[in-house]
Amino acid sequence: MSQHTATKINYLELLTNGIIKENAIFKLALSLCPAIAVTNSLRNGVLMGVAVLFVQTMVNLTISLMRNFIHPRIRLPIFMLVISGWVTVADMSMAAFAREAYKQMGLYIQLIVAFASILARAEMFASKNKITPSMFDGIGMGLGFLFALTTISFFRELLGRGALWGFPIVNTKPLLIMILPAGGFLAVGVLMALFNWIDKKYLKSKTVTH
Numbered sequence: 001m002s003q004h005t006a007t008k009i010n011y012l013e014l015l016t017n018g019i020i021k022e023n024a025i026f027k028l029a030l031s032l033c034p035a036i037a038v039t040n041s042l043r044n045g046v047l048m049g050v051a052v053l054f055v056q057t058m059v060n061l062t063i064s065l066m067r068n069f070i071h072p073r074i075r076l077p078i079f080m081l082v083i084s085g086w087v088t089v090a091d092m093s094m095a096a097f098a099r100e101a102y103k104q105m106g107l108y109i110q111l112i113v114a115f116a117s118i119l120a121r122a123e124m125f126a127s128k129n130k131i132t133p134s135m136f137d138g139i140g141m142g143l144g145f146l147f148a149l150t151t152i153s154f155f156r157e158l159l160g161r162g163a164l165w166g167f168p169i170v171n172t173k174p175l176l177i178m179i180l181p182a183g184g185f186l187a188v189g190v191l192m193a194l195f196n197w198i199d200k201k202y203l204k205s206k207t208v209t210h
Contacts, residue, residue, distance in 0.1 A: 011136045018140030024117040025148035025188070026195040031115040035152055036184035038105045042165045045153025046146070047101050051090045051109055053142030056118050058086045060138030063126035070127070079122045080113070087112045117141065148191075156187050 024030045034052075039045040062082050063070075070078050091109045094102045102109070112118065121141055126134040157163055160178030162170045177183045 009133045011133065014133060014136040015140040015143065018137070018142070018144035019147055020144075020199060022141070023144040023148060023195070024141065025145065025152075026192050027199070028117070029192070030117040030120070031145070032188065033111065034108050035149060035188050036181060038108050039149055039153035039184060039187070040156055040160065040179040042150070042153045042157045043101055044105050045149040047094065047098060048105060048108060049142075049146030049149040051094060052112060052115070052118075052145045052149075053139070055083065055086045055090055055112055056121065056142040056145070057135060057138035058089075059083050059118055059122055060126040060134040061131060062086070063122045064129060064131045064134035067127045075123070075127065076119075079119055079127075083118055083122070084113045117145070152184075152187050152191060155191070156183060159183075 018024075020027075022028060025032065025035050031052075034048050038048045059079075059082055063079060066078070066082075087110065090112065091106070094109055095106065121137060125137045129137070154164065156178045157165075158169060159175045160180075160183060162168060162172060162174045175183070178187065
């Protein structure tokens with residue numbers, strides 16, 4: 001029996017797994033399209049991360065509730081229907097309450113339907129576990145995605161525009177390449193390497209301690 005299906009589940013570990021050990025962007029390199037496309041400003045990165053957090057959590061909850069009624073042969077189409085339903089909710093909510101941001105990133109909100117990280121958690125975790133652990137797993141994975149996009153967009157807007165959330169921060173000449181697609185690839189690569197270096201150093205020290 002795996003640690004996820006054991007009787008005693010460490011909910012804190014479920015939360016931290018999505019942020020550190022199984023971070024969709026920095027560790028698994030999944031769903032990199034939004035990490036490049038919408039992170040040229042902090043506002044867009046945060047809003048995209050919040051949308052993914054919402055969808056991931058609600059999909060996990062829904063699939064967990066339905067897990068005993070889904071026939072194995074049609075599970076993937078059912079998962080995709082559930083994901084598309086919650087993405088529609090997120091898309092319409094952002095269109096109603098964050099119109100300016102939605103004009104810039106509306107297409108990418110709709111593309112959450114195709115995110116491999118969300119489908120993977122529905123298949124690997126939510127369809128095999130009860131509601132509470134599935135909720136924590138969804139929140140953890142969503143927070144990890146939000147953390148990654150916020151970090152990337154923070155440095156890209158600061159270096160590329162000298163601003164954060166649209167407000168000027170520094171008066172130095174900005175590195176315009178950072179708000180272009182090439183700058184997105186550069187930022188993701190550097191931050192991914194830094195994240196993995198910190199993770200390995202932390203895990204190594206933890207192993208030595210134990």
